[in-house]
Amino acid sequence: MARPQETNRRSAPVRPPEPLGTAVRRAALRLLDAVLRRGEALEAALPGATRALHGGPDRGLAHAIAAETLRRMTDLDALIDSATRQRLPDDAKARSALRVALVQVLALGTPPHAAIATVLPLVDGGPRKLVHGVFGTLMRGGATLPEVPVLPVGVAERWTNVWGVEVAAAAARAIAAPPPVDLSLRDPAATAEWADRLGGVSLMSGHVRLPADHAPIPELPGFGEGAWWVQDIAASIPARLLAEVPGEVVDLCAAPGGKTLQLAAQGKRVTAVDVSESRLARLRDNLSRTTLAAKVVRADALNWAPAAPADGVLVDAPCSASGIFRRHPDVLYRAHAGIVAELAELQARILARAADWVKPGGVLVYATCSLEREEGEAQVDAFLAARDDYRLDAGVADRLPAAMRPAIPDGHVRTLPGIMEGDGGMDGFFIARLIRNA
Numbered sequence: 001m002a003r004p005q006e007t008n009r010r011s012a013p014v015r016p017p018e019p020l021g022t023a024v025r026r027a028a029l030r031l032l033d034a035v036l037r038r039g040e041a042l043e044a045a046l047p048g049a050t051r052a053l054h055g056g057p058d059r060g061l062a063h064a065i066a067a068e069t070l071r072r073m074t075d076l077d078a079l080i081d082s083a084t085r086q087r088l089p090d091d092a093k094a095r096s097a098l099r100v101a102l103v104q105v106l107a108l109g110t111p112p113h114a115a116i117a118t119v120l121p122l123v124d125g126g127p128r129k130l131v132h133g134v135f136g137t138l139m140r141g142g143a144t145l146p147e148v149p150v151l152p153v154g155v156a157e158r159w160t161n162v163w164g165v166e167v168a169a170a171a172a173r174a175i176a177a178p179p180p181v182d183l184s185l186r187d188p189a190a191t192a193e194w195a196d197r198l199g200g201v202s203l204m205s206g207h208v209r210l211p212a213d214h215a216p217i218p219e220l221p222g223f224g225e226g227a228w229w230v231q232d233i234a235a236s237i238p239a240r241l242l243a244e245v246p247g248e249v250v251d252l253c254a255a256p257g258g259k260t261l262q263l264a265a266q267g268k269r270v271t272a273v274d275v276s277e278s279r280l281a282r283l284r285d286n287l288s289r290t291t292l293a294a295k296v297v298r299a300d301a302l303n304w305a306p307a308a309p310a311d312g313v314l315v316d317a318p319c320s321a322s323g324i325f326r327r328h329p330d331v332l333y334r335a336h337a338g339i340v341a342e343l344a345e346l347q348a349r350i351l352a353r354a355a356d357w358v359k360p361g362g363v364l365v366y367a368t369c370s371l372e373r374e375e376g377e378a379q380v381d382a383f384l385a386a387r388d389d390y391r392l393d394a395g396v397a398d399r400l401p402a403a404m405r406p407a408i409p410d411g412h413v414r415t416l417p418g419i420m421e422g423d424g425g426m427d428g429f430f431i432a433r434l435i436r437n438a
């Protein structure tokens with residue numbers, strides 16, 4: 001029988017082991033591929049793309065590299081193009097590998113030798129020499145990224161046309177770094193106390209903005225006892241607009257439940273409806289951690305209806321999510337016109353059904369975390385044109401702090417990049433409070 005060493009000698013040459021950390025970069029490339037080629041959400045692609053990694057820190061690093069690449073992609077590509085004689089196709093493996101190597105050095109503080117050593121094995125059997133050469137040229141030339149990232153061309157054009165140059169410029173400033181973390185409190189009366197305990201600041205009753213150097217969320221005081229939950233300040237506005245509505249409220253498209261928790265904390269009898277079982281599982285976890293109660297229903301809004309009309313209905317409709325680009329930079333590459341049109345049609349159908357579930361004199365709040373008019377202003381204009389039993393509540397400004405006035409142009413709330421920028425800004429939302437005639 002041949003000895004093991006002899007068998008090895010005759011088989012294919014043994015590859016040297018990959019440098020430590022290569023698997024993380026491979027996962028980052030897979031994440032980028034999922035977003036840019038398949039149009040998947042970064043978070044949704046995470047479990048599959050990082051399956052081969054062991055442990056949360058590696059997964060976190062792969063996610064951070066991919067997210068930072070998406071924040072900085074226009075600038076990274078400009079650098080790559082400045083160092084190649086022939087422009088690399090957008091989907092070339094060499095371009096993806098260079099993006100990942102460069103972003104680590106220029107934005108995440110990885111030493112150049114580590115960044116390139118862990119990326120080169122990913123182009124083995126391919127343009128290894130080219131990647132090494134372009135990277136070396138850029139490093140020797142002292143490449144840097146601009147302080148304010150450049151938005152992807154299509155996004156910059158769209159937002160400039162719709163909202164103006166100032167807003168597009170504020171959006172570019174907003175993607176330079178991940179945004180602050182906001183909390184909503186179960187007990188708004190204790191706002192000052194929680195701001196103090198968490199070392200944060202409060203911009204509204206019931207809100208605390210954490211300091212940049214906060215500890216991991218589960219380790220913060222109040223997490224275990226469910227005294228608060230993570231929710232951007234703009235995302236907390238829709239439920240605030242139902243504060244004075246008594247009794248029964250339907251929270252439609254409810255999961256993972258930030259708004260359900262607010263409504264339950266206000267003392268309402270809440271029915272939380274969502275079509276996604278996995279997202280509802282997170283909603284149930286959130287209810288149990290905060291010891292708040294709601295009736296949870298898994299159903300499609302297009303064929304479910306409550307047994308009786310409610311005092312209030314909140315529709316937090318599925319949307320392109322382009323307003324949350326600061327936290328989810330993948331939407332910059334996914335929220336294109338076709339998706340927006342498709343979702344606008346779904347929103348109109350959901351809104352039309354939900355409108356019939358509101359008691360006369362009751363309130364319907366419609367919200368989307370989108371910066372596209374088709375999913376906001378145009379949606380509500382079309383709704384009001386079709387429904388003479390509804391009117392827009394022109395008194396919305398009186399229900400929110402004075403600092404929010406610039407975000408209430410025509411009776412509805414429109415949070416845009418640039419609003420409260422000095423305090424850390426907020427996500428982009430459209431919110432309308434609609435009253436059904438008595």
Ligand SMILES: C[S@@+](CC[C@H](N)C(=O)[O-])C[C@H]1O[C@@H](n2cnc3c(N)ncnc32)[C@H](O)[C@@H]1O
Binds near residue numbers: 275
């Ligand atoms: C913007 S998210 C909701 C966020 C949630 N309101 C919160 O505050 O945590 C939109 C939700 O709509 C749900 N959804 C999409 N289509 C739906 C449908 N036809 N019926 C019910 N829910 C739907 C999605 O599963 C998703 O959870």
